[in-house]
Amino acid sequence: MNNDPSQFTLYSGGHRGAEAEFGKLAAKYGVKEVNFTFDGNMLDRDTGMRVLNQEELEKGNISMDIVSTRLGRSFSKGNRIRKVIQSIFHMVNNGYQIFVVGWILPDKTVKGGTGWAVELGKLFNRPVFVYEQDRKAWFSWVDNDWKMATPVIHHKSFAGTGTRNLTDDAAAAMQDLFERSFK
Template sequence: MNNDPSQFTLYSGGHRGAEAEFGKLAEQYGVKEVNFSFEGNVLDRDKGMRLLNQEELEKGNISMDIVSTRLGRSFSKGNRIRKVIQSIFHMVNNGYQIFTVGWILPDKTVKGGTGWGVELGKLFNRPIFVYEQDREAWFSWVENDWQMVTPVIHHKTFSGTGTRNLTEDAAEAMKDLFERSFS
């Protein structure tokens, strides 16, 4: 593949785990990096940090009841989780391909806040890829189901998010993804 990494941009959140790892790989390969954050949020990785103001956060605002219904579990109405959900909107809205790391649940949603990024990707009809840590494989959302795939970053904008509890195998799979895409 002959992709020039400098023409690509990763949109992420800079948190510990998958997001920090996506950022390190982006830096290693020369991919531009934007990490969305908000006042009072502490990032593991602040390279390319883009602080969202209140007006920008509001663009990603959605009722926590809708988030809870869509994901089939309850989320607190707290201000911090709301801001995280709002910042995930900006990652998915800016990145065309969506890459996440975590766990696919029996109801076909993805565990935790990462699941909201996946659900937004579905709503926006984006190519979505989840590295499923228990099954140690990449899956893509195709025709309303998860299908095992070997993904490649081929769109100039992509988002990378996922669990804070990254396994060694998942980190290796992310490394392989960048190598497949940019070497």
């Protein structure tokens, strides 16, 4: 593959775990990096930090009831989780391909707040890929189901997010994804 990494941009959040790892890989391969955050949020990785103001956060202000309904579970009504959900909107809205690390649940959603990035990706009809940490494999959302896949970053803008509890297998799979995409 003849991808010039400097022409690609990772949109992420810079948090511990999957997001920090996506950022380290972006830096290693020469991919541009934008990490969305908000005032008062602590990041593990602040390269390309983009602090969203209140007006920008509002653009991602999808009702927490919709989030809870879509994911089939309730989330705290707290201000911090709302801002996290709002910042995830900006990651997915800017990244055409969506790469996530976490756990696919029996109802086909993805565990935790990470699941909102997946649901937004589905709603926006974007290519969505999840590295499932228990099954140690990548899956793609195709025809309303998860199918095993070997993803490649081929779009110039992509989002990377996921669990804060990254396994060694997942980190290796992420490394392989970047190697496959930019070698």
